[in-house]
Amino acid sequence: MPPQKDARTKLLDAAMAVIRGKGFAATSVDELCQTAGVTKGAFFHHFRSKEELGVAVAKHFGEMAAGLFATAPYQTMTDPLDRLLAYVDFRTAILAGEIPEYTCLLGTMVQEAYATHPAIRAACEREITGHALTLAPDIAALLARQGRSDIDPAGLALHIQGVLQGAFILAKATGDARVAADSLGHLRRYLTLLFETQPQRKALP
Amino acid sequence: MPPQKDARTKLLDAAMAVIRGKGFAATSVDELCQTAGVTKGAFFHHFRSKEELGVAVAKHFGEMAAGLFATAPYQTMTDPLDRLLAYVDFRTAILAGEIPEYTCLLGTMVQEAYATHPAIRAACEREITGHALTLAPDIAALLARQGRSDIDPAGLALHIQGVLQGAFILAKATGDARVAADSLGHLRRYLTLLFETQPQRKALP
Numbered sequence: 001m002p003p004q005k006d007a008r009t010k011l012l013d014a015a016m017a018v019i020r021g022k023g024f025a026a027t028s029v030d031e032l033c034q035t036a037g038v039t040k041g042a043f044f045h046h047f048r049s050k051e052e053l054g055v056a057v058a059k060h061f062g063e064m065a066a067g068l069f070a071t072a073p074y075q076t077m078t079d080p081l082d083r084l085l086a087y088v089d090f091r092t093a094i095l096a097g098e099i100p101e102y103t104c105l106l107g108t109m110v111q112e113a114y115a116t117h118p119a120i121r122a123a124c125e126r127e128i129t130g131h132a133l134t135l136a137p138d139i140a141a142l143l144a145r146q147g148r149s150d151i152d153p154a155g156l157a158l159h160i161q162g163v164l165q166g167a168f169i170l171a172k173a174t175g176d177a178r179v180a181a182d183s184l185g186h187l188r189r190y191l192t193l194l195f196e197t198q199p200q201r202k203a204l205p
Numbered sequence: 206m207p208p209q210k211d212a213r214t215k216l217l218d219a220a221m222a223v224i225r226g227k228g229f230a231a232t233s234v235d236e237l238c239q240t241a242g243v244t245k246g247a248f249f250h251h252f253r254s255k256e257e258l259g260v261a262v263a264k265h266f267g268e269m270a271a272g273l274f275a276t277a278p279y280q281t282m283t284d285p286l287d288r289l290l291a292y293v294d295f296r297t298a299i300l301a302g303e304i305p306e307y308t309c310l311l312g313t314m315v316q317e318a319y320a321t322h323p324a325i326r327a328a329c330e331r332e333i334t335g336h337a338l339t340l341a342p343d344i345a346a347l348l349a350r351q352g353r354s355d356i357d358p359a360g361l362a363l364h365i366q367g368v369l370q371g372a373f374i375l376a377k378a379t380g381d382a383r384v385a386a387d388s389l390g391h392l393r394r395y396l397t398l399l400f401e402t403q404p405q406r407k408a409l410p
Contacts, residue, residue, distance in 0.1 A: 023317025025230035099319065107374050111316040112228025114304065114377035125378040158375055158384055159368075159391040166371030169312050170363055172319035173330040179363055186364040190395040 008046045010036040012060040015053055020100035024054055024109045024120070054109060054120040061105040062127035068094075069134070080138035080145075081195050087135060088188045091164060095177040095184075102177065103168040132161035142195045151194075163187045213251045215241040217265040220258055225305035229259055229314045229325070259314060259325040266310040267332035273299075274339070285343035285350075286400050292340060293393045296369060300382040300389075307382065308373040337366035347400045356399075368392045 005013070014035035018027045029050055033040050047053040069075075074086035095102050110124035133154060140153040167180035210218070219241035223232045234255055238245050252258040274280075279291035300307050315329035338359060345358040372385035 022321045023228060023230055025228055026317060026321060106378075108316055110378045111313055111374060112231060114380070116227045116231060121378065121380070125380075128375075128378050152387075155384075155387045156391060159388045162371030162375045162385075162388040163364075163368055164371065165374040166367030166369065169316060169370040170333075170367045173311075173315045173326065173333050175319070175326070175330075179360075180367075182357075182360045183364040183367040186361060186395070190391070190398070193395070193398040 007036070007038045007042040010038055011043060011046060011053065012057050015057040016061055016064070016105055017100060019057065020103055020105050020108055024050075024113050024117075029053075051117050051119060054113065054117060055123045058106055058109065058120065058123035058127050062130065065127075065131060069131070080141040081191075084135065084138050084142070084191055084195075085188060088160075088184055088191065092181050092184045092188075095167075095171070095180050099172060099175075099177075103172065104165060107165040107168060128161055128165075129158070132157040135160060146195070160187065212241070212243045212247040215243055216248060216251060216258065217262050220262040221266055221269070221310055222305060224262065225308055225310050225313055229255075229318050229322075234258075256322050256324060259318065259322060260328045263311055263314065263325065263328035263332050267335065270332075270336060274336070285346045286396075289340065289343050289347070289396055289400075290393060293365075293389055293396065297386050297389045297393075300372075300376070300385050304377060304380075304382075308377065309370060312370040312373060333366060333370075334363070337362040340365060351400070365392060365396075 011032055014032050015027070018031060018035055027050075029040065029043055032053070033043050043053075047056065069090075072087075072090050074083050074090050077083040077086050106124040106128050109120055110128075114121045114124075135157040136153040139151075139156050143149070143151055143153060163183060163186075167183040170183060171177050171180040216237055219237050220232070223236060223240055232255075234245065234248055237258070238248050248258075252261065274295075277292075277295050279288050279295050282288040282291050311329040311333050314325055315333075319326045319329075340362040341358040344356075344361050348354070348356055348358060368388060368391075372388040375388060376382050376385040
C-alpha cells in the first residue's frame, strides 16, 4: 500500500485539481477542505490564508511537473535539436484527458491573481520561468551551432512557454485539445525552420 | 460634449476594466455598480446575473476591438504578407500602458470560467475565433502563393491568437510587457520564415 498522504499534501493535491477547474478566486477554503477530506482547522494549521495556499500550490505544481519532465522521453535524446523537438512532441502527447488535467495551474492562477495577489504572481513567475529555462542550454547550443547571436536563448525558451500557455487558452475556449495541438505543431515548425536551415550570415559589426 | 453613456454601457465599460484587473470570479456586482456609478437596481434591470453580464461584456470587448483593428495601420497595406506582419507589429505596438489596458478580457475570462460558465466560454470562443479568422484570407492567399496545402489558414490564424494570449500571461507573470513583445518577435520571425522562403515542393499524391 502507498504511504498515507498528510493533510498538507492532500490540500495541495485538491487545490491543483479544483483551481485548474474553476480558477483561484472561485475556489473556497471550504471546498478545498471538502475535496481533500480534511478539517478547516487542518487547513489553517498549514496555511495562514488562501493566498499562502496559492503560493504553496504553485511550488507543489512545479515539483510535480519537474518530476514528470525529468523522466520524459525527450531527455534521452542526444542531439539538442532532437531533444528540443521531442520536448514539443511530449507536450503535445500529454494534451490528453480532461482540460483540468492537462492545462497549467500557474497560467490559470497568474491570469487572474497577478495584481491582487503579488505573492502568487511571484511564485507563478518563478515556476514558469524555471521550467522554461530548462530548455535554454539546448537552445544556446543550437544558436552557437549556427553562429547566430541575434536570438536570446532565454527569450526563445519563454516564447515556447508562452505558446503552451496560449494553447491552453485555445483549448479552454473551444473545449477541444486539437486546437492546442495544432498550435504546438506551428511551434514545432518554427523551431525546425529556425534550426534546420543553413547557418545565417553573421551580422556586420 | 460627448453624449452621456447609458447605464448598460457604463456597466460594460466598468466590467472590461475591473475583470481585466482581477478576473471574473473576484469581481462582484457591487464593485461593478460602484465603478460604473449606477445602482444595483440598474444592474439587474440590464442583466439577470453576473454570468449574463459576462456574456455581454465579451461581445462588448469584441466590438471595441473590432473598431480598433478596423482603423489600424496594417489595414492600409496592399500585400498580404506586409499586412500580416504589420498586424503583428500593431499588436506589439499596443502592448503599452498598464497590464489591464493591453491584456485580453476574453482570455482572462475563459481561463477561469470555461467549465463553470459555459455561456461565457461560448461567448469568448466566438469573439476569439472571430477576431483570429479576420487574418485567415491573407494567410490563405500566402499559402496559395507558395502552392502549399499542408497548413490550414484558420489553424495558423488561431496559432497567432494563441501566441498573443500566451504573451499576455508572460507579461502578467513577469510584470513586464517586454517579454510579451519578445514572444511576438518570435511569431513575426516564424511568419517571415514561413512566407518569405521559396515555394515548397508539393507533397506527392
